[in-house]
Amino acid sequence: MELIVVEICRYLIIICMGIYTIQCFAVFRYSNEYDRKGIYLRQNFFMVMIHFMSFLSLYAQYDDLMYFRAYLIQQIGIMIILVAYRFVYPKANILIINNMCMLITIGLIILTRLSYDRAMRQFYIVMASALITFAVPFIISRIRLFEKFKWIYVGIGLASLAAVLMFSSVINGSKISFSISGFNFQPSEYVKIIFVFAIASILAHDHSLKAVLISALIAMIHVLLLVASKDLGSAIIYFIVYFCMLYCATRNVFYFLIGLIGLAIGSFGGYKLFRHVRVRVTAFLDPMGNITDAGYQIAQSLFAIGTGGWLGMGIGQGAPKTIPVVAADFIFAAICEELGVVFGMCLVLLCLSCFIMFMNISMKFEDPFFKLVALGLAVAYIFQIFLTIGGVIKFIPLTGVTLPLVSYGGTSVAVTLCVFAVIQGLYISKGRDHKREHIPSPEDFKTEKLDIVEL
Amino acid sequence: MKIFKNTGSKQNKAPVRAGRRHIDSNRQIGFITYMFLFLFLGMLIYLGYFTQVRSKNIINNTYNKRQALLESRLIRGDILSSEGNVLATTVSDNDGGYYRYYPYRNTFAHIVGYSTHGVLGIESMENYTLLTCDGNIVTRISNDLSGKKNHGDNICTTLNTKMQEAAYDAMDDRKGAVVAMNVKTGEILCVVSKPDFDPNEVIGRWDRLNDDKDNSPLLNRAFLGSYPPGSTFKIVTALEYLKEHNGNISDYGFECKGSFEYKGSVINCYNETSHGWVNFDDSFAQSCNSSFANISSQLDKRKFEDTLGQLMFNKELPLPFKYSMAQSDIGRSSSTDELLQTGIGQGRTLISPVHMLLITSAIANDGVLMRPYVVSAVENSDGGIIQKTRVREYGRIIDSGYSKSLQNMMREVVVNGTAKRVLDTQGYTISGKTGSAEYSSNKSLSHAWFTGFADDGDQQIAVTVIVEGGGSGGAVAAPVAKRVFDAYFN
Numbered sequence: 001m002e003l004i005v006v007e008i009c010r011y012l013i014i015i016c017m018g019i020y021t022i023q024c025f026a027v028f029r030y031s032n033e034y035d036r037k038g039i040y041l042r043q044n045f046f047m048v049m050i051h052f053m054s055f056l057s058l059y060a061q062y063d064d065l066m067y068f069r070a071y072l073i074q075q076i077g078i079m080i081i082l083v084a085y086r087f088v089y090p091k092a093n094i095l096i097i098n099n100m101c102m103l104i105t106i107g108l109i110i111l112t113r114l115s116y117d118r119a120m121r122q123f124y125i126v127m128a129s130a131l132i133t134f135a136v137p138f139i140i141s142r143i144r145l146f147e148k149f150k151w152i153y154v155g156i157g158l159a160s161l162a163a164v165l166m167f168s169s170v171i172n173g174s175k176i177s178f179s180i181s182g183f184n185f186q187p188s189e190y191v192k193i194i195f196v197f198a199i200a201s202i203l204a205h206d207h208s209l210k211a212v213l214i215s216a217l218i219a220m221i222h223v224l225l226l227v228a229s230k231d232l233g234s235a236i237i238y239f240i241v242y243f244c245m246l247y248c249a250t251r252n253v254f255y256f257l258i259g260l261i262g263l264a265i266g267s268f269g270g271y272k273l274f275r276h277v278r279v280r281v282t283a284f285l286d287p288m289g290n291i292t293d294a295g296y297q298i299a300q301s302l303f304a305i306g307t308g309g310w311l312g313m314g315i316g317q318g319a320p321k322t323i324p325v326v327a328a329d330f331i332f333a334a335i336c337e338e339l340g341v342v343f344g345m346c347l348v349l350l351c352l353s354c355f356i357m358f359m360n361i362s363m364k365f366e367d368p369f370f371k372l373v374a375l376g377l378a379v380a381y382i383f384q385i386f387l388t389i390g391g392v393i394k395f396i397p398l399t400g401v402t403l404p405l406v407s408y409g410g411t412s413v414a415v416t417l418c419v420f421a422v423i424q425g426l427y428i429s430k431g432r433d434h435k436r437e438h439i440p441s442p443e444d445f446k447t448e449k450l451d452i453v454e455l
Numbered sequence: 456m457k458i459f460k461n462t463g464s465k466q467n468k469a470p471v472r473a474g475r476r477h478i479d480s481n482r483q484i485g486f487i488t489y490m491f492l493f494l495f496l497g498m499l500i501y502l503g504y505f506t507q508v509r510s511k512n513i514i515n516n517t518y519n520k521r522q523a524l525l526e527s528r529l530i531r532g533d534i535l536s537s538e539g540n541v542l543a544t545t546v547s548d549n550d551g552g553y554y555r556y557y558p559y560r561n562t563f564a565h566i567v568g569y570s571t572h573g574v575l576g577i578e579s580m581e582n583y584t585l586l587t588c589d590g591n592i593v594t595r596i597s598n599d600l601s602g603k604k605n606h607g608d609n610i611c612t613t614l615n616t617k618m619q620e621a622a623y624d625a626m627d628d629r630k631g632a633v634v635a636m637n638v639k640t641g642e643i644l645c646v647v648s649k650p651d652f653d654p655n656e657v658i659g660r661w662d663r664l665n666d667d668k669d670n671s672p673l674l675n676r677a678f679l680g681s682y683p684p685g686s687t688f689k690i691v692t693a694l695e696y697l698k699e700h701n702g703n704i705s706d707y708g709f710e711c712k713g714s715f716e717y718k719g720s721v722i723n724c725y726n727e728t729s730h731g732w733v734n735f736d737d738s739f740a741q742s743c744n745s746s747f748a749n750i751s752s753q754l755d756k757r758k759f760e761d762t763l764g765q766l767m768f769n770k771e772l773p774l775p776f777k778y779s780m781a782q783s784d785i786g787r788s789s790s791t792d793e794l795l796q797t798g799i800g801q802g803r804t805l806i807s808p809v810h811m812l813l814i815t816s817a818i819a820n821d822g823v824l825m826r827p828y829v830v831s832a833v834e835n836s837d838g839g840i841i842q843k844t845r846v847r848e849y850g851r852i853i854d855s856g857y858s859k860s861l862q863n864m865m866r867e868v869v870v871n872g873t874a875k876r877v878l879d880t881q882g883y884t885i886s887g888k889t890g891s892a893e894y895s896s897n898k899s900l901s902h903a904w905f906t907g908f909a910d911d912g913d914q915q916i917a918v919t920v921i922v923e924g925g926g927s928g929g930a931v932a933a934p935v936a937k938r939v940f941d942a943y944f945n
Contacts, residue, residue, distance in 0.1 A: 003528075003599045248483040291518050303519040305502075306510030307583065317528075319521050341506045345499055352495055359488045363481045375484055382491050386498065395501045 002060040009053040010314040014342050016053075020046040020102065021346040024353035027095050040094045044082065047102050051075055054109040057315045066116065074108050074123055081130050085424075089137055093361070093427045099354045100420050103405035104413075106347060110335050111408055113316055114327055122408055129414035133421040140425025146197060147369045153198035154218055160187040160194075161225040168229075176231050177411075186411040188226060188234040192241075193418060195222055196376030199242060203249035204369035212250065215242075232270060232277065233399035237383050239263065244379045245372050284397035297324045301392050304337035305344075312340030327408035329400050332392045347406075348389060355382040361427050374426050377419050515582050517574075525586040531555065532585040532607035534567055534577055536616045537642075537831065542567045543578065543654075557654045559616075562623045565675040566614065566646035566829065569654040575673070580776060581610045581830060589835040606836035613642035613831050621942035622647040625935040630670070630923035631902075632677035632808045635939055638816035638908060638915045640846045641825030645939065648676040678778040681805040682921055685892025686725075686742040686873075686928065687904045688800030690814065690861060693739055695762045696750050697857045704735040704860075707750075711738075715745035720792040722748035722799060725891055725927075739864045740872030742889060744799045751798025752791065759794075760786045765852050766814055773826050773849045774809065781806040800892060808919045811906045814852075815887075816917035818861045819908035822853035862886060865907060873929040874905065877937040883911035883944045885937065889928030900924055905932035909940040916943055 023039050023046075030036050055071035078101050085097045104126055111119035140146075164187050168178050178185045202215045219242040226235035243259030270277045279294045287295035287302065300323040308318060320326050320334035327334075336344040358378035365371040384401050391398035402409050404416040505513075514521075530553060534543040542563050546556045555570055557563065568576020570585075578585070588595065588605045598605050615635075622633035626649050635644040650672045652664050664673050674680070697704060713729035715722045724730065724744045730737070738746035764770065768783040783804045785797050796802030809827075817824040826847045833842040853861075865886035868874050873889040887907020894902055903925030908917040918936045925931040 004596060007595075007599065244487050248480045248487070251480050251483055288513070288516065291516070296518075299513075299516070299518060302505075302510070302513050303516065303521065305506070306514040307519065307521045309510070310506055319524050322520050341502060345502065348495060348499060352492065355491065356488065359484055363484050368480075371480070371484075375487070379487065379491075382495075386491070386494060390498055393498070393502050393505060395498050 002063075005060040006057045006314040006317060009057045010312060010340075013050050013053050013315075014311060014340055014346075016046040016049045017339075017343050017346045020050070021349045021353075024095065024099065024350055027353075028356070033091075033094065036094070040098060043098045043102075047078075047098065047105055048075065051078075051105050051109065054315050055112070058113060061316045067112070070112055070116065070120065073120075074105075074112075077123060077127050078105060081127075084134070088134070089424065089428055091428050092137065092424050093357065095357055096354060096420060096424060096427070099350055099357075100405065100417070102350060103347075106335065107331070107403075107406035107408075107413075109315070110320075110331060110338070110406070111327060113338065114320060114334065118327060118408055122410075122413065125410045125413055126417070129410075129417045133414070133417045136418060136421035137425035137428055140422055141429035146373075147201045147204060150198055150201035153194045153201065157191045157194045157198060158218075158221060158225065160191050161222060161229070164188070165225055165229045176229065186409075188229075188231050189411045189415040190418070191222070192234070192237065192380050193377065193415065193422065195219075195238060196241065196245070196373055196380065199245050200249075200369050200372035200376060203245065204367075204372055207250045212246065212255070215246065227270070230274070230276065232274070233384075233387055233401035236263075236266075236399065237380055237387070237401070239266065240383050241376050241380045245376045248375055249368065249372055280397045280399075284394060287394065297330070298391075298394055298398060300324065301330050301333040302394060304333040305341065305393060308337035308340060310341050312336065312338050312343060314338060328402050329388065329398075329407070330392055331403050331407045332389050335406075348385070351382065351385050351404075358423055361423060361430065364430055365426070370426050370429070374423060377423060381416070381419060511583070515580070522574075522582060522586065525583075529586065529588050529605045529607050531570065532609040532836070534581075534585075534610045534612060536612060536614045536619075537644075538616055539611075540616050542612070542614070543570075555654075559619075560653045560655060561651040562619055562647075563614070564651045564654050565648040565677070566643075567654065569657045571654075571658050576675070576776075577610060577612065577829065581833075584608055584833055585610060589833075589839075589841045590837060591835070591839070594837065608841060609834045609836065610830055611832040611834060612829050613637075613644065614646070614829065615644045615943065617942040618645040618939050619647065621645075621938045622935065623651075625938040626922070629925060630676075631921045631925065632675075632680055633918065633920050633935060633939060634677040634809050634812050635916055635918040635943075636812060636816055636827055637825075638820040638917050639825065641827045641849075642831065643827055643829040644916060644943070646675070646677045646829075648674070648680075676921070676923075677808045678774070678776060680807055680921070681779045681782070682808070682902055682904075682923075683802075683892040683894055684800040684804055684806045684811065685890030685902065685904050686744075686800050687811055687888050687890035687892075687906050688797070688804060688806075689739060689742065689747055689890075690818070690865070690888050690906075691763070691766060692747055692751055692754070692798045692800075693735075693864065694766075694853065694857055694861060695754055695759050696735075697860055698762060698854070699753075699755060699758060702856055702860060707735040707738075709733050709738065709743075709746040709749050711743050711745045713745065715748040715795075717748065717752050717795060718791045720748075720795050722795055736864055736867050739888075740867040740870075742868075742873050747799050748795045751795050754794065754798070756785060756789050756794060757787050767810065767852070768804075768806075772810060772813065773824070775828060775830070778809055779805075779807050781810045800890060808921050811904075812917055812919040815906045815908055815919060817852050818858050818865070819886075819910070819915050819917050820858075821855045822858040823851050824849040869907070873927075874907070874933045876929055877933045880909075880937070880940070881945060883909050883940065885909045885940060887933065887936065889933055891926065891928050894924075901926060903928045903931035905929075905936045907933075907936060909944065911944050914944070916940070 020043055023043050027036050027039055055067055059067045082101055085092055108119055108123055111122055176186050199215055202211055223235050223238050247256040282290055283294040283298050287298040291299045304320055304323055315338045318337040320337050323330045323333050355378055358374060362371050362374035384404060387399045388401050388403045390396040402412045531545045533541055536542055541558055543557050545553050547553050566576050568578035570578040574582055585607045587608050589608050590605060595605050618635060622645050626647060630649050633647040650670045652672045710732055711730035713724050713727045722744050730741050730743045733743055733746050763783050768781045772778055793802055797804050813824060826849045828844050831844050832840055834840055865888055868888055869878050869885050874887055877885050885907055887905055890904030891901040903922040905928050906919040908915055918939050920932040920935045922931050
C-alpha cells in the first residue's frame with residue numbers, strides 16, 4: 001500500500017512542481033501585480049500540495065506520526081511568513097515571496113527525509129531569521145542614507161573576514177566559521193551583503209579612475225582574505241559580483257574583460273598554489289578513476305542523480321545518505337535522486353525566475369546606488385547557485401558552497417532571507433519613489449494605483 | 456517569452472526626472488542577465504545529457520550502494536538467449552525469499568556472470584537495467600496492491616545456445632576460450648572460457664574460486680586473457696607485406712630448410728619441418744616460420760607500426776565489456792630480432808582471443824568491422840521492447856582488396872594447409888589460420904590457436920579458439936571451431 005502512495009505522490013509532485021515553475025515565468029507576461037494575483041494564488045496551492053504529498057509519502061513509509069506533526073508545524077510556519085508579508089507589505093512582490101517559501105519548503109522536505117532533527121532545527125532557524133529580517137524591507141524602503149556609510153561597510157566587512165582568518169578553527173582545511181555559544185557563524189556569508197553595499201556606495205556616483213581603483217583595492221583585499229582562509233567558493237563569488245557591479249556602474253566593457261582575464265589567471269594561480277584546488281580538479285576530471293579518495297564525493301553524487309533518473313526514486317526510496325555532506329553542499333543530488341532530475345531542473349528554473357525578477361527590479365531603478373545593490377545581490381545569489389549545482393552535477397569543479405534556502409546551514413539561510421528582504425525593500429521603495437516624484441495632478445490620482453504597482 | 460518590460464535603450468527617453476540625472480546601465484544589466492541565463496542553459500543541457508546518456512555507465516559501479524536497495528524492492532529481470540532460452544532468472548524459495556538461478560549452470564558462466572557475490576558479465580553490465588521496472592502501470596499498481604514485487608526488465612542477448620553448448624562441450628576439460636560473432640552484424644554468438652564455475656554456487660565456493668590462482672576459474676579468458684598470438688599473427692604480417700607491395704605477391708618465393716638466419720637471429724619452423732620451395736600463399740598455408748621471418752625482415756618498421764595501430768593494437772577496442780588491450784612494441788627503434796620474432800607471432804606481442812576474433816571478422820566482412828554487441832534488446836516483463844540495439848559499423852580497418860586476398864589465403868590453409876582436418880564440412884566452407892604459440896622456455900609447450908570464418912553463401916560467422924598448452928592449432932583448436940560452426944549452420 002505504501003508503495004502506491006509513494007508512486008502516485010512521486011508523479012504528482014513532479015507535475016505540481018512543473019506547473020509551479022511554468023507559472024514562475026507566466027508571471028512575466030503581465031506587467032502589474034494586480035493581474036498576477038491569480039497566478040500567485042495557484043502557486044501557493046501547488047506549494048502546499050508538494051509539501052503535503054512529500055510528507056504523506058514519508059508518513060506512509062515510516063508510519064510515524066512525528067512526520068505528520070512536523071508537516072503541520074512547517075506548513076503553518078510557512079503560511080505565517082506568506083500571510084504576514086502580504087499583510088504588512090501589501091506592495092511587496094509576491095513572486096519573490098512565493099519562490100522564497102517554495103525553496104524553504106523544498107529544503108525542509110528533503111532535510112526531513114535526511115534527518116528529522118536537522119530539518120526541525122533548520123525550520124526554527126528559518127522562522128527566527130524570517131522574523132528578524134521582517135523589518136528589513138521597511139528599513140530599506142524608508143531610510144535613504146545607506147549610500148553614506150561606505151567606510152563603515154568596508155570596515156565591518158574587512159574586520160569580519162580578517163577575524164575569521166585569525167581566530168576561527170580549521171574545518172576540512174578551510175577557515176570559514178566562528179562558533180559562538182553553540183551557533184556557527186560564517187562571516188563570509190553575511191559580509192557578502194555588506195560588500196555589495198560597500199562597492200555600490202563607492203561606485204554609485206563616482207566613476208573616476210580613482211574611485212574605480214579604490215573599489216578594486218577594497219574588492220581585492222576581500223578576495224585575498226577569503227583566499228587566505230581557503231574559502232575559495234566565496235572568493236570567486238565576491239570576485240564575480242565585483243566585476244559585474246563595476247561593469248554596470250561604469251558601463252565600460254573593458255573592465256568586464258579585465259574581470260574575465262583576472263578570473264582565468266586567478267583560477268590558474270589557485271590551481272598552482274593550493275593542493276586542495278588540484279584535488280578538486282582531479283576529482284572533476286576523473287571522479288571514477290579516483291573514486292577511493294578525491295573523486296568519492298562527486299562519484300556518490302553522480303550515482304545518486306543517475307540512479308534517480310528523470311523521475312526520481314520517490315521520496316524516501318533512494319540512498320542519499322551515501323553522499324558525503326548531503327544536507328549542505330550536495331543537497332541538489334539528494335533532490336534529484338528522490339524527486340527526480342525533472343524536479344531538479346524545475347528547481348533551477350525557479351531560482352532563475354527569482355534572479356530575473358531581481359534584475360528586473362534593478363533595471364527599474366534610476367537611483368544608481370540601489371540599482372547597483374540590487375544587481376550585486378542578484379549576481380551573488382545566482383552565481384552561488386551556479387557554483388553549487390554545477391559542482392554537484394560535475395559541470396564545473398566542486399567549490400563547496402550551499403544551495404541558498406534549500407541547504408542545511410543557519411548562516412546561509414539567514415543571509416539569503418536577508419538578501420530577499422533587501423530586494424523586497426528595494427521593490428517597495430521603488431513604488432514609493434514614483435509616488436514622491438510625481439507632481440500631483442488630478443490625472444495622476446486616477447492612474448496612481450496602476451503606477452505604483454507597475455513593476 | 457519577453458522577460459523584461461521597458462528595458463534597454465528604449466528606456467532612455469526620460470533621462471531627467473524630478474531634476475535627477477539618470478545614468479542608464481540597463482543594457483549592461485540585460486547583458487549580465489542573458490549571460491547567466493546562457494550559463495544556466497548550458498548547465499541544464501549538460502544535466503539532461505548526463506541523465507539520458509551518461510548515467511547508465513556511471514551508476515553501474517560497485518561503489519554505488521543502491522543495488523541492494525533496489526533488489527529488496529523488485530525482482531531482478533531475466534537474461535535470455537537469442538532463441539529466448541532463460542540464461543538467468545530469479546526464483547522464489549519456500550520462505551518467500553528470492554534467489555538467482557542459472558539453468559545452464561557452467562555453460563554460460565563467464566558471459567552471463569553472476570549477481571550474488573559482486574557482479575560479473577552481463578549481470579554486471581546491465582545491473583541497473585535488470586533492476587529497473589518499465590512494466591505497464593496497471594500491472595505495477597495491481598502488484599503493489601496485492602503486495603507482490605514488480606519484475607525488473609529482461610535482457611535479450613545475442614548468445615546462441617546451440618553454439619555455446621557446442622563450444623563448451625568441444626573444449627571439454629581443457630583450459631582456454633572460444634568466442635564467435637556474426638561478421639555482418641557484430642552479434643556475439645558464443646563466449647566460453649575454461650576452466651569454469653557454476654554461477655549457482657558462487658556464494659558457497661567464493662573463497663575457493665577466488666583464491667585458485669593456478670586455474671583462475673573466474674577469469675573470462677576470451678576477453679581478459681592475454682596470449683602470444685603465434686602463427687595466427689601471420690595474418691597481420693601478411694597484410695603488412697600485401698600493403699607494402701600493393702597486393703603484388705606473385706613474385707615471392709623462398710626455399711625453406713627448416714630454419715632462417717638473418718643478422719644473427721635464427722627462426723625455426725614448427726617441429727623444424729623444412730617446407731622446401733614455397734610461394735607467398737604456400738608460406739601462409741603451411742605456416743612456414745622461416746619464410747615469414749624472411750618476409751618480416753623486408754618490412755618497414757614504421758609502416759608496420761601504423762598497420763598494427765589500424766588493427767587496434769595498443770588501443771581501445773569497440774567492446775561493451777572489460778577486455779585486455781593487445782600489446783605490441785614494434786616501432787622505428789625495434790631490433791631486427793624483435794621484428795622477426797613479432798612477424799611469426801612470438802616476441803613481446805600479446806593479444807586476447809576476442810581481439811583476434813575482431814580482426815578475423817573484419818577480414819571476412821571485406822575489411823569492415825561491425826560494432827560487437829551482446830545485448831540485443833531490453834524488454835519489460837510483459838515482453839514489450841524498451842530499447843533495441845542498432846547494428847552499427849565501427850569502420851573500415853582493412854582495405855577491401857587486401858581482405859579478399861587474405862580470405863583466399865585463409866581458405867587455402869583449410870584446403871591445402873595446416874587446417875586440412877576441418878576441410879570436410881556440410882553446406883558451408885571454413886577459412887582460417889592456425890597457430891601454435893610458444894609461451895615458455897620449453898619449446899615443446901605451445902598454445903593451440905585457430906581463428907577463422909565460415910560462409911554458407913548467405914551467413915558469415917567468425918570463431919576464435921585458443922586451447923592453452925594444447926599443442927598444434929590445426930590438430931587441437933581447429934576441430935573445436937568446426938563443432939561451433941556446425942552448431943550454427945546445421
